[in-house]
Amino acid sequence: MTDDRPQGTFVLLDLDGTLVASAPGIVASLRHALHTLGRPAPAEATLDWVVGPPLRRSFETLLGEGGDVEAALALYRASYEAEGMFLSVPYPGIEDTLSALSEAGHRLFLCTAKPLPHARRIMAHLGLDAAFEGLYGATFDDRFDDKATLIAHILDERGLSARDGCMVGDREHDVLAARRNGMTALGVTWGYGGAAELAESGATRLCQSTGDLAGDVAALLRSETGTRAPVA
Incomplete structure (x- = not known):
């Protein structure tokens, strides 16, 4: 055979x-990071584009020149590890x-x-x-x-x-x-x-x-x- x-x-x-x-956990954690930094957070429905590519690049785009990407990443990871990842x-x-x-x-x-x-x-x-x-x-x-x-x-x-x-x-x-x-x-x-x-x-x-x-x-x-x- x-x-x-x-x-x-x-x-x-x-x-x-x-x-x-x-997306729900990633977007929620990303918006949390932006809010904590006092930056405007786009509506959830507009943020599917951040799912997949490296997160650093997404924060660089959202924060613009001079934005504190490292602080945003740290805030994101804390939120994501506590709750966001378990929403997948x-x-x-x-x-x-x-x-x-x-x-x-x-x-x-x-x-x-x-x-x-x-x-x-x-x-x-x-x-x-x-x-x-x-x-x-x-x-x-x-x-x-x-x-x-x-x-x-x-x-x-x-x-x-x-x-x-x-x-x-x-x-x-x-x-x-x-x-x-x-x-x-x-x-x-x-x-x-x-x-x-x-x-x-x-x-x-x-x-x-x-x-x-x-x-x-x-x-x-x-x-x-x-x-x-x-x-x-």
Whole structure:
């Protein structure tokens, strides 16, 4: 009997907007930091754009030149660690999807711009960590907050070939980071970026629901038409 399982394939999965709906906790903690600093806080409904990219960049944009980004980050982290991170909830069906990916033989790695200590606590709290071979994220001193650098680190540390895997995420920086490392990228449309953003950034394939993700990953990794060469 022929073994049709993928050999040596792996999947890098983003956290916020891909595995979990995390905007409520992130936005609440960010607005708390701005209020505490006496700065105007945009309405919650206008802040989905801060979910995904490194938080430092978001505060730099919100505070402008001369803003105390370090103070804002400290206030954010205190609020987020006390309450905000525990407001994250898995997208419906994501647990079954992770099980399906694992059962298909793919090696799973978390790849998030969120600080790794926060990501570990969220994954453990929600019981999502058991499906993963490794969890990777940024550090509080901003190492690996650039996702392309983080992907390169994962590939190097794990001895992986970019041709054997794909990046799954909901924002353009997930797609661009994958392409910079010669990987294909699968964009999920249920997160915070949307189909247009993902398509414009060069996602090889779009996934419309968590129930389709395992099948879409399998199709993408079988495909010979994806962009494999690194881009600048």
